[in-house]
Amino acid sequence: xxxxxxxxxxxxxxxxxxxxxxxxxxxxxxxxxxxxxxxxxxxxxxxxxxxxxxxxxxxxxxxxxxxxxxxxxxxxxxxxxxxxxxxxxxxxxxxxxxxxxxxxxxxxxxxxxxxxxxxxxxxxxxxxxxxxxxxxxxxxxxxxxxxxxxxxxxx
Numbered sequence: 504x505x506x507x508x509x510x511x512x513x514x515x516x517x518x519x520x521x522x523x524x525x526x527x528x529x530x531x532x533x534x535x536x537x538x539x540x541x542x543x544x545x546x547x548x549x550x551x552x553x554x555x556x557x558x559x560x561x562x563x564x565x566x567x568x569x570x571x572x573x574x575x576x577x578x579x580x581x582x583x584x585x586x587x588x589x590x591x592x593x594x595x596x597x598x599x600x601x602x603x604x605x606x607x608x609x610x611x612x613x614x615x616x617x618x619x620x621x622x623x624x625x626x627x628x629x630x631x632x633x634x635x636x637x638x639x640x641x642x643x644x645x646x647x648x649x650x651x652x653x654x655x656x657x658x
Contacts, residue, residue, distance in 0.1 A: 529627030530568075530612050531556045533594075535652040543651040549601035551652065555612045555627070557594045567615045569624050570596055573649075574608050582609075589615070604657040609649035 533554040535544040558566045572586040585608060586598055602608060613624035629648050 527627070527629040529625060530558065530614065531627070532610070532612070532650045535650070543607055543653045545653045545655055547655065549604060549654055550598045551602075551654075552595055552597040553610055553612070554595040558614050562614065567592065568594070568596075569613045569615055570610065571612075572598065572602070572608050572610045574603075574606055602654050604654055606654050607651055608654065609651045611649045 533556060535546055535551070535553070553570065553572075555568075558568075567589070568591040569589045570587065570591060571584065573582045573584045575581065576583050585602055586600065588596055588599075611626045611628060613626040616623055616625055627650075629650070
């Protein structure tokens, strides 16, 4: 009987626990808008201009950015790189070649950093924590997500 009461209590409480929370790290995207949970924004062009917040001024005047744009294909999903650009001096970049129409793309921007031994990129992104109560309670942390946008259908 205690087991049935425990299960009934869990079924009553579970809907109140459902939901998700997301938090970003690194450079925040400006355009396309940084949507973490809502549907992706559709850009106006197959060669969009991607814009992000500048690095902290303490980084120095010669900060360089790296941009990567990719799509996912197959099951399980594999990242297919569509565009990369490094050594970007400003906080925006217009893609130099068109993307495929009516496709969801993911993008990240990072800061090139150097230490005594190596150069590396500190990427932006977001973490997502979600609770889904049915059919069983599922709690998950999904780290390292990239921001996304959709391209328009062919004109």
